[in-house]
Amino acid sequence: MATKTLYTVIVADDEDELREAVCTMVPWQEYGFKLLGSASNGLDALQLVEQYEPDLLLTDIRMPFISGIELARHVREVRPATNIAFLSGYDDFEYAKQAIQYNIISYMLKPLTLEGMGTELRAIRKKIDAQFAMFRQAESQEEKHDSRAAMLMPLVLDEYAEPWDDSQAEAYGRECGLLRDALDKPCYTVMVSTLLDNGDTNCTTPAFVASVNTLSAKYLRRVSFFAGGKVISVLLGNPSDFDEYLHILADEIPQMAERILRKRCRIGISRMVRSLSALHSAYKEAMEALRQGDSSESCVQFINDLAPAAKGGNSLCQRALELLDQHYMEEDLSLVSLSGLLDVSPNHLSACIKKYAGETFINILIRKRMEAARELLTNSNLKIQDISQRCGYTDQHYFSYCFKKYCGESPNAMRRRLEAEKAGDLG
Numbered sequence: 001m002a003t004k005t006l007y008t009v010i011v012a013d014d015e016d017e018l019r020e021a022v023c024t025m026v027p028w029q030e031y032g033f034k035l036l037g038s039a040s041n042g043l044d045a046l047q048l049v050e051q052y053e054p055d056l057l058l059t060d061i062r063m064p065f066i067s068g069i070e071l072a073r074h075v076r077e078v079r080p081a082t083n084i085a086f087l088s089g090y091d092d093f094e095y096a097k098q099a100i101q102y103n104i105i106s107y108m109l110k111p112l113t114l115e116g117m118g119t120e121l122r123a124i125r126k127k128i129d130a131q132f133a134m135f136r137q138a139e140s141q142e143e144k145h146d147s148r149a150a151m152l153m154p155l156v157l158d159e160y161a162e163p164w165d166d167s168q169a170e171a172y173g174r175e176c177g178l179l180r181d182a183l184d185k186p187c188y189t190v191m192v193s194t195l196l197d198n199g200d201t202n203c204t205t206p207a208f209v210a211s212v213n214t215l216s217a218k219y220l221r222r223v224s225f226f227a228g229g230k231v232i233s234v235l236l237g238n239p240s241d242f243d244e245y246l247h248i249l250a251d252e253i254p255q256m257a258e259r260i261l262r263k264r265c266r267i268g269i270s271r272m273v274r275s276l277s278a279l280h281s282a283y284k285e286a287m288e289a290l291r292q293g294d295s296s297e298s299c300v301q302f303i304n305d306l307a308p309a310a311k312g313g314n315s316l317c318q319r320a321l322e323l324l325d326q327h328y329m330e331e332d333l334s335l336v337s338l339s340g341l342l343d344v345s346p347n348h349l350s351a352c353i354k355k356y357a358g359e360t361f362i363n364i365l366i367r368k369r370m371e372a373a374r375e376l377l378t379n380s381n382l383k384i385q386d387i388s389q390r391c392g393y394t395d396q397h398y399f400s401y402c403f404k405k406y407c408g409e410s411p412n413a414m415r416r417r418l419e420a421e422k423a424g425d426l427g
Contacts, residue, residue, distance in 0.1 A: 006034040007055040007128050012045035012071070013038075013087065014063045018110075022058070022087075025114060031121040042066025043402065046074050050360050054082055055128060055259070056105070061088035065398040072102035077336065077346070078360075080248045081255035083131075085124060087112065135211050135260040147176040149225040152234050155276055156190065156283045157227060169276035178223065178236075186221065186236040189246065190270040190282040192290050193231045193253060195263045202229050203263060215252055219245035230290075234279060242272055247336075247346045254298040264298045266290060269345075271303055305348040316342065317356035320349060321364070328368045329392050335361045370406040373399070377414055384411045 006029065013019040019038055028035045036052045039045035041064045049057060057075060061068035072084050085106040105127050108120050151172055173179040179186075193212055195204045206226035212233055216222035221236035235246070246269070254265035268290025270282035285303040292301050323341055327333050338361070339349040353361050369391040376387045385396050393399035404410045409417070 004032060005132065007032060007125065008036050008052065009033045009056040009058060010036050010045060010048045010052065010054045011038040012040075012042065012048075012057065012059040012063065012068075014040050014060060016040065022117070026117055026121070028121075031118060032125045033121065040064075041401070042068070042071040042074075043398075045071055046078075046362065049075050049079050049082060050362065053079055053255070053259075056083050056085060056124065058085045058087060061086050065395065065401065069102075072104065076102045076248055077334075078251075078350075078362075079255065080252035081259060083124070083128060085120070131256075132260050134214055135256060146223065146225070148178045148223045151176045151178060152223055152279070153225055153227065155279045156232060156234065158280065166275045166277050173276060185274075187239060187242065187272045187274050188276070188279060188282065189235045189242060189272050190279060190286040191216075191233040191235055191250070192268045192283070192286040193233065194229065194266050194290070195257060195261065196266065197263060204229050204231060211256070212253060215256065216249055219249045232283065232286075239272065250300040250302075250345075250347055254300065258298060266298065267300045268292075269300070269302045299351075300345075300347040302345040302348060305344045313352065314356045316344065316349070316352045320353060321357065324365060324368060328365060328372065329390055331392050331394055333365065333392065366402060366406065369393070370403055373403055373411065374407060374414070377411055378418060384415075387411065 009028065011019060011022055013022070019040065023035060023038050026035075033056065036054055037048050039048055042059075043065050045057065045059060045063075046066065048054075057071075059068045059071055063071070066074070068086055068088065075082055075084060080103065083103050083105040085108060086104060087108045087110065089110050106120055106124050108117070112120070155169065170179060170182075170185075174181065174184075193204070193208070194202055195208060197203045204226075208231050209224045209226050212231045213222060213224045216224065216233060216235065220241055222233055223236075224231055224233040226232075235242075235249075237245075250267055250269060253267060257263050257265035268286040268288070270285035270289070273279065273282045289301040289303040289306060292306055320338060320342060323338060324333070327338070327341075335350055336346050339346040342349060350361060353359075353364065357364060373387055373391045376382055376390065380387075382390070384400070388394075388396045388399035391399065393402070400410050400412075403414075407414065
């Protein structure tokens with residue numbers, strides 16, 4: 001086992017004794033894992049995932065503040081390459097089915113013995129091994145013939161003197177299996193992916209098509225092919241599919257490439273188009289997006305993020321922080337909703353915030369809310385519950401936990417201290 005990759009893991013469970021037992025009594029390395037840390041609630045677990053980027057999150061499904069399912073949704077947004085295993089009671093099984101789409105690799109029922117945990121971890125190890133092997137083996141595999149790719153390549157790469165009209169292209173699309181029937185009229189986006197080695201040299205091979213296709217299939221219909229040192233993917237779906245899944249896919253590919261292949265991945269993504277005849281212009285947009293950004297690091301670039309100067313750099317980060325100041329009291333404020341207000345992709349906004357503010361969106365949001373709460377506690381007579389709601393928390397216990405973690409004392413303790421200091425000054 002020592003010669004194999006140790007997969008990293010974070011444990012989250014609000015039952016202190018169970019969490020400590022799992023962390024200290026499980027021989028993690030024997031099963032092929034390295035324990036990075038543990039958390040007693042979903043909020044701390046999410047921050048650990050952002051900090052350590054683990055291969056596996058083992059979490060209870062019912063926890064304070066953020067449930068396991070809500071945690072899985074958040075993790076998919078920031079770290080889609082992380083697999084998630086649920087540890088919970090039998091009665092939660094139907095509940096857990098809601099989260100199948102969130103990279104759930106295992107569902108363990110409590111109570112679980114050490115022997116049972118070991119069996120589950122071995123099974124999880126095999127599944128992650130298979131994920132890694134898919135990328136590694138792809139490096140030496142030949143690209144398989146795909147009639148859909150053969151049909152799409154000229155549409156994407158060539159400008160015709162006499163191009164097909166949409167009805168001709170759709171008929172051929174149905175014939176080769178790209179489209180299901182005459183009622184199947186999806187929208188399309190072109191995504192171009194490349195791998196770079198440590199010397200910034202393009203090292204993309206035709207085998208990377210299989211890796212991109214496998215990940216893309218989790219979220220969208222797709223056809224990928226290799227041309228000119230890059231993997232070109234035509235993604236199919238309706239607008240809501242692209243809104244929900246495209247930015248997640250665009251993060252997962254480079255995360256997996258860095259973790260498994262030890263190579264940087266750069267991706268360019270076009271606007272959504274509504275016809276096959278528009279694929280060539282979409283390809284040119286994806287290539288233009290690919291040429292942007294810092295070539296020394298993994299980068300996802302949407303063409304929509306390149307338009308005005310305000311969509312890039314420090315100015316975007318400043319606008320994001322200004323909007324966060326205006327909307328921090330909204331409970332459902334997220335990186336995705338904030339990116340919608342700024343008309344940029346979540347990927348682009350997250351990268352800008354990390355680069356120019358030096359920390360993640362969620363940490364900035366929590367700090368803003370805690371500073372606002374401290375101001376209200378100091379200078380108003382509002383009840384703790386009202387302060388909680390004004391700072392974006394409907395759960396007062398969640399608010400109090402965050403406040404104590406950030407400020408070092410609970411809201412009630414701070415208020416009592418301030419009142420005692422005020423009384424002392426008056427005396």
